[in-house]
Amino acid sequence: QVQLVDAGGGLVQAGGSLRLSCAASGRTFSSYAMAWFRQAPGKEREFVAAISWSGTNTHYADFVKGRFTISRDNAKNTVYLQMDSLKPEDTAVYSCAAAEVFTGWGADDYDYWGQGTQVTVSS
Numbered sequence: 001q002v003q004l005v006d007a008g009g010g011l012v013q014a015g016g017s018l019r020l021s022c023a024a025s026g027r028t029f030s031s032y033a034m035a036w037f038r039q040a041p042g043k044e045r046e047f048v049a050a051i052s053w054s055g056t057n058t059h060y061a062d063f064v065k066g067r068f069t070i071s072r073d074n075a076k077n078t079v080y081l082q083m084d085s086l087k088p089e090d091t092a093v094y095s096c097a098a099a100e101v102f103t104g105w106g107a108d109d110y111d112y113w114g115q116g117t118q119v120t121v122s123s
Contacts, residue, residue, distance in 0.1 A: 001026060001112065002024050002025060002026040002028065002029060002032065002098050002112050003024065003025040003026070003112070004022050004023070004024050004096050004097070004098060004112055004113060004114035004115075005022065005023045005024075005114060005115065006020065006021070006022050006094065006095060006096055006114035006115055006116055006117040007020070007021050007022075007023070007117055008020040008021050008117060009093075009094060009117030009118045009119045009120075010118075010119070010120070011120045011121075011122065012086055012119075012120070012121055012122070013121070013122050014086060014087055014088055014121055014122065014123050015085060015086065016086050016121070017082070017083060017084045017085075017086065018083045018086065018119060019080060019081070019082050019083070020036070020080065020081040020083065020094055020096075020117060020119075021078055021079070021080050021081075022034070022036075022078065022079045022080075022081075022096030022114050023076075023077060023078050024077045024078065024079070024098065025077070026077075029074060029077040029098075030053060030074035030077075031053050031100075032053060032098040032099060032100060032112075033050060033051070033052055033053055033098070033099040033101075033102035034050065034051050034070075034072060034079040034096060034097070034098055034099075035047065035048070035049065035050035035051070035070075035096065035097045035098075035099070035105065035110060036048040036049050036050075036070060036079075036081045036094055036095070036096055036097070037094070037095050037096075037097060037107060037110075038090075038092035038093065038094045038095070038119075039092055039093050039095075039116075040089075040091060040092040040093075043092075045095075045107050046061065047061050047105045047106065047107070048060070048061055048064055048068065048081070048094070049061065049064060049068055049069075049070040049081060050070065050105055051070045051071065051072055051079065052102065053102075055071065055072050055074070058070055059105060064083075064090075067083065067084050067085045067086075068081060068082065068083050068084070069081070069082040069084075070082075079096055081094065081096075083119070086119075086121045087121060088121045088122065088123045089121075090119060090121050091119060091120050091121050092119060093116040093117065093118050093119075094116065094117055094118075094119050095113055095114050095115070095116040095117075096113070096114045097110035097111075097112065097113050097114070098110060098111060098112040098113075099111055
């Protein structure tokens with residue numbers, strides 16, 4: 001098993017940047033596919049970005065392409081989400097997730113979840 005702890009959220013003005021981190025426990029972190037999801041009030045959870053176990057492959061939702069970057073440091077058991085050019089519609093609780101075996105980009109494809117970190121973008 002793996003435990004995930006999200007951090008780095010906060011309040012930022014539109015156009016600003018934030019860097020989220022997700023620290024994982026467990027010796028097998030490097031074998032997990034990782035992803036970030038978000039959920040805004042009154043809306044369903046949605047996929048944001050994913051990265052393969054090696055970091056070689058990444059995938060992004062269309063609405064964050066060119067603005068967000070997912071990365072990982074397996075030596076530190078940490079995955080990151082660099083968010084630039086933030087918009088008010090990016091306001092949500094962001095959660096990282098881990099999959100023992102990559103099967104897709106839906107929430108059901110991930111086995112473990114962080115507690116979430118609030119990102120608020122003011123206009």
